[in-house]
Amino acid sequence: MSAAAEERSARTPWALTAPALMLFVGVLLIPLAMTVMLSFHDWGQYKGIEPVFILKNWHEIATDPYYAEMFWRTFRIAILTTLLTALLGAPEAYILNRMSGRWKSFFLLVILGPLLISVVARTLGWALLFGGNNGLVNKLLMSLGAIRSPIPFMFTETGMVVALAHVMMPFMVLSVWAALQRLDPQIENAAMSLGAGPVTIIRRIIMPQIMPGVLSGAIIVFSLSASAFATPAIIGGRRLKVAATLAYDEFLNTLNWPLGAAVATLLLVALVLIVVGSNALIERRYAEVFR
């Protein structure tokens, strides 16, 4: 091959990926960079946005406990949602995996259901079920004797966690499901033949092998819950804000775009750090299972 041809073939992958790359740069990287830039600009009630470089917005976020509270709430809700989906989703996936063919596909559809419905419609559905002290959920729980007085769901973190967990469940179930597919179909029989009971099999054999699936599901659920907008906006209302609704309000209600941009940037950076960090930890810890 001549040098020119070699050079041409080296350029081919770049040429072929150029359209997608340009789209990626145009609609993601440039707006992202602009948002980061915006967070350093000044803003005033009467002067609007001033394209200067100051740390005013970042200083405000760092010092005003209002913002700290908002971010802690965001991550608290995301962590609780993640725990709830893991506790319910992992057994759900395991049971689903043991079902026979027709039931398996039916229940898989039930689990994937939330993804097929618009997030707004689904959350409004939860709002109807929660609605005040006479909501369906409270009536049911009380008639079952699970609780004595109604739990406030609307405009509370509890309600947000429940509604978010429902939305996020498919991601956890699918992730654990994928890990279960990698299991040797005879592995439970092997453990049983060596004298292990059902509890030991799940604790010692199944759990360690699906843990990577649970953890990668947890990363997806955590980052989606922490950046969720529609569910916190509807269930939490304007009173119980999280980082995403806070940024929205700064942009569209206060019109303080630079402050909103700073909130959005901080949320993004925090999420990236958490996700990349935990992913690295998981990969190191479960190197043998991932292999």
Added chain:
Amino acid sequence: MAYLELDRVAKQFGAQTVVDDFSLSVGKGEFISFLGPSGCGKTTTLQMIAGFLDPTRGAIRLEGKDLTAIHPAKRGLGIVFQSYALFPHMTAAENVAFGLEMRGVPRTERAERVRAALAMVGLAGYEDRHPRRMSGGQQQRVALARALVIKPSVLLLDEPLSNLDAKLREEMQIELRQIQRTIGTTTILVTHDQNEAMSLSDRIVVMSQGKIEQIGTPQETYERPASAFVSQFLGKTNDFAGTIDRTVVPTQLVAGSWRAPAPAGLGGPVTVSVRPERIGFGDTGLSAKIITRIFQGNHWLFQCDSECGPAIVIRQNDGKAQPAEGDAVRLTWRPEDMSVRARGGA
């Protein structure tokens, strides 16, 4: 006295009978193979002994006790699976130790027995390796050590060598036989490979479509196959259509221009089955023409077109001249080298 006994065991899945009327008694220390094509019910039978499936009918007894009443976790059988089913999150030593741990063997004794078991399968020094970092053959050895370390009453092997390449499989066969002879564990091997069954077992159970075709030593099943299926499945064979000629005295068995005194108790149309290595070229016998001649090192393989249909002949390479392709030859064999079965009805 039978050690392990299967008494008219049957398994049905819905309307489909997978194993039917399976009776076998296994002596202590015996090495038995279940041999048959896939779907013949051999693995199902093994799983019923292991307890992963319950028999629809019949009884399985170990030392006179009903085995089906015991939970699979309490049966104390050692099982090696086709996929090995090792625990990938545990090291080789942890895998082997698992069964001992479940039995509450104290830590120090456990460590000693694990080391001994791994050494027995030739994996001393591999204690801390994870299964996914081991080769197929090594994984297989770990699986064997894991099954043997609990001192099982019966060792069940479910096609354990089928995932290994040919050379390794041969080595493992020899090793498996040696280990089994040394520790004397009663062993049942499920396989579809007749060479494996013949080189390893004391007795072979040949199965087809859920039924036992023949139970016998490797020599018996090879030399005196009880059915056409057995003779076809255990190595190559030639089936010639023949008849018993009662018009002459003494009665004669005739296949083409080959004839011999007829065996007693048969009449009418018969099938004459002869192994390819028992056929020689002579001056009388079945006339045939050699179609292809293949040199395979220690032997020659001839494909012939005989008056009774296609025939395969294998001759040892003894350095003598062999007939060439296209030559007309006469195929002959000794009467004791053939097996004769009634053709058609029975």
